[in-house]
Amino acid sequence: MKGYFRKFVPLALATVFAALSVIYPARAAPDVSIAELQAVAHALGFLEGVPRSGTIEIGIVYNAGEPDGRALALQTAGRLTSISGPNQTTFKAVIIPTADLLQGTDQLDAVFLNPGTSNEAATITDAVKRRHLVSISDDPACLDTGCCVLMVRINGPVEIVLHTALAEIVGARFSTIFKMMVKRR
Amino acid sequence: MSNARTNSGHKAAIRRAMYRIVSLTGIALAACPSMLHAQSIDYGSLEQLFGEPVTTSATGSPQRATEAPANMEIVTAEEIRRSGASDIPGVLRHVLGVDVMQWNSDNSDIGLRGYNQVYSPRVLVLIDGRQVYADHYGYTPWAALPVELNAIRQIEVVKGPNAALFGFNAVSGVINIITYSPLYDDVNTASVSGGTQGFGQGSAIKTLKFGDKGGLRLSASGRVDDDYSTPIPASAGTLLRNHNDHFAFDLDGVVRLSNSVQLEFEASHTGAASNDFGPVYSFAHDENLSSSVKTQLTADTDYGLVKATVYRNWISINTFNALNTKIKFDDEVTVAQFQDIYRLGTDHTLRLSLEYRHSSVNTTPFVGGHVFYDVYSAGGMWNWNITPSLSLTNAVRFDSLRLGRDGATPAGYPFVNSDWNRSLGEWSYNSGLVWKVDDPDTLRLLVSRGDQLPSLANFGAFVIASPAVNTTGNPNIDPTDVMNYEIDWDRALPIFGAKFRTAVFYEKFADLISLTGGSFGGAPAYTGMANAGSSAGRGMEVSLKGTFLTHWRWGANYRFEYISDQFEPFARDGKAYLDFEHVTPRHVAKANLGWADDRWEVDGFLGYQSATQGLAGLPFSSGSFLTPVPDYVSVDARLAYKPTEWATLSISGQNLLQSPQQQTSGPEVERRVFATLSVNY
Secondary structure (H helix, E strand, O other), X not given: OHHHHHHHHHHHHXXXXXXXXXXXXXXXXXXXXXXXXXXXXXXXXXXXXXXOEEEEEEEEEEOOOOOOHHHHHHHHHHHHHOOEOOOEEEXXXXXXXXXXXXXXXXXXXXXXXXXXXXXXXXXXXXXXXXXXXXXXXXXXXXXXXXXXXXXXXXXXXXXXXXXXXHHHHHOOOEOHHHHHHOEEO | OHHHHHHHHHHHHHHHHHHHHHHHXXXXXXXXXXXXXXXXXXXXXXXXXXXXXXXXXXXXXXXXXXXXXXXXXEEEHHHHHHHOOOOHHHHHOOOOOEEEEEEEOOEEEEXXXXXXXXXXXXXXEEEXXXXXXXXXXXXXXXXXXXXXXXXXXXXXXXXXXXXXXXXXOOOOEEEEEEEOOOOOOOOOEEEEEEEOOOEEEEEEEEEEEEOOOEEEEEEEEEEEEOOOOOOOOHHHOOOOOOOEEEEXXXXXXXXXXXXXXXXXXXXXXXXXXEEEEOOOOOEEEEXXXXXXXXXXXXXXXXXXXXXXXXXXXXXXXXXXXXXXXXXXXXXXXXXXXXXXXXXXXXXXXXXXEEEEEEEEEXXXXXXXXXXXXXXXXXXXXXXXXXXOOEEEEEEEEEEEEEEEEEEOOOOOOOOOHHHHOEEEEEEEEEEEEEEEOOOOEEEEEEEEEEEEOOOOHHHHHEEEEOOOOEEXXXXXXXXXXXXXXXXXXXXXXXXXXXXXXXXXXXXXXXXEEEEEEEEEEOOOOEEEEEEEEEEEEEEEEEEEEEEEOOOEEEEEEEEEEEEEEXXXXXXXXXXXXXXXXXXXXXXXXXXXXXXXXXXXXXXXXXXXXXXXXXXXXXXXXXXXXXEEEOOEEEEEEEEEEOOOOOEEEEXXXXXXXXXOEOOOXXXXXXXXEEEEEEEEO
């Protein structure tokens, strides 16, 4: 009888785990996914001054020193332009190396900080403050370095943090309801 | 003369209160140095942003459902559609903690966490924040609500007292029905249904958009059906069943006055004739005509989100019972509200509120008198994010009620109008600590207190003066105090795409209100309503819900509850139309399984209730007694097919497993099957 259980239990467990792995397949780790960009798009809908129709222009900021920096920025830009903006808008995306952010003259509604830009936070912060740009990132570290107005992260429960001091400096004004629902620091 | 003078005084008071509210709002708006984005709540955008429903029903401030300091179930539009139900009680009967007593095909009562009864008085029901709870008898006429299922974005069910936000009667909980916004959402649907019991229903909703400046939603519906054909228990009287019918019109509009100011308005009119199980567990026919108007101004200012609301409800209800007593209530409720929600620093949210309410109804079946009250309320809420993972919310409200009566009294009546010159002051509060232990786990500690106000009928609007029997409400009856303590634990199980929730609760009711027990003298002697004693409920809830393999969804929940009543001798063992210890089932379990793809939706719902007892009325309204209700299992189901993007064909059913089936002390319920064609245009 004991031998029967020794054989049966591992077999049963293996069957259950095999079934669960089919029913609940492992999920791939996300980078700047379309879902993340959609969350960014929804958040922009609560920002004052963003067009309610027509085109919203977003700068995708990348680290030119990273081997895949430009390619990743192009990928993010492509994904962003494939989704709808808030209200009746569409997105236009331009990629911008961090070093060029300060000198740029494009009329941007916001900038998205692509992965890999965290070690250039000082440059970004300086540019954002001088050009009054609304910067958005999915990296929580951007809040500590003070280079993002908004941190939007969707891994696990959606987390949105508003950097109130930087928002005030760059003149970013969000609706009161939005400010009540996000975390602030 | 006195009546006319007093009513004129009330109208002047209402005008003054409205004038003050509008003036205060105007001053507040004029004082604002700058205005920000306009805001009524765009539930759709916020839900898409946060990946979960958003609610204001816990604190008055917009919050993610998982962060609200309340035990709340949110029924989404998809869940409403896939329930297969033809009315709101049919939707809610699948929800954890919701108890539905189905008396007739078109007549239900709803309680939360037990404590259910005919004319269930302890659940405050609102549509977009407007009370549809009827003050005159303290209940919700579910068959007469002016809302189409297709117009509902979500139904928010808050369990436990939430009187610090909503005031009197939100004591077992609140059901807030949130409809789509005419400004942000574009709902254009029409549907026709037919089914067993002669069921026929038509419904249409049209949204008109005026760019981003405003929107208007019009909806209309009509419904007819026969009642069940199962025998009416002898204890419920000898009245024959009538057909049920219902019609409703509703208009909702939003105008964006500027980038920061929105004006919302709503008007509705409903008529419903239905068979009804009345307060003394007797069978009756109801004819209900209800109307409402509401306007709300919302402004996003530097001083916070300011909202001023004024609305008025009219309910005219005729009841015909086996004693051939015609009871006709004309109930009017006027409410003016002002609130400001303000974010202070990074960690604090404050809400200040003021409210004025006037409610009045005629005396019936004795005619010639009016019973009314004015309620002045002030409240506040403070939400403190102590750390990123720990928040504390405290809300408090004080309601000051002034009761009154004018008009004629019957000869030999034991009261004079001045006996109603009474003031009541009641505090209510909600306190909630929410600790997000880690990403998957959230703990809540909740303590709350509220008051169930006696209905206007309890207060004396119900008067039978006859040679045979004299019955009256009681101007000296006290509100029911309700306390609730609970601990909740939510855990996300992402690997299974599921959520686990559990709650342990203890609730205590003091000064429960009975329709009998009072003895007031007079000639001949009057009997009537009285406070019957207290009751305590202890229970726990467990639920799991989730999705798998893209197309599947499932859920299972269980509630255990044990109630002990400590009633006065006259009310013990169900003798006074009031019993919770014997009537509330100990065990209630519900489960659902569904599958959907682009074309098909299939859903099944299982419900189990353990054996319990029900109340039944003695002849001539002389009291009640307990009668057994066996345990039962019920099955509801829906199958839907979309032949095109714009059309859906569905067939759904209730009580499919066994028909007829005894679920209450009323008539046995029957199997019901509906076929529906819905078109989006």
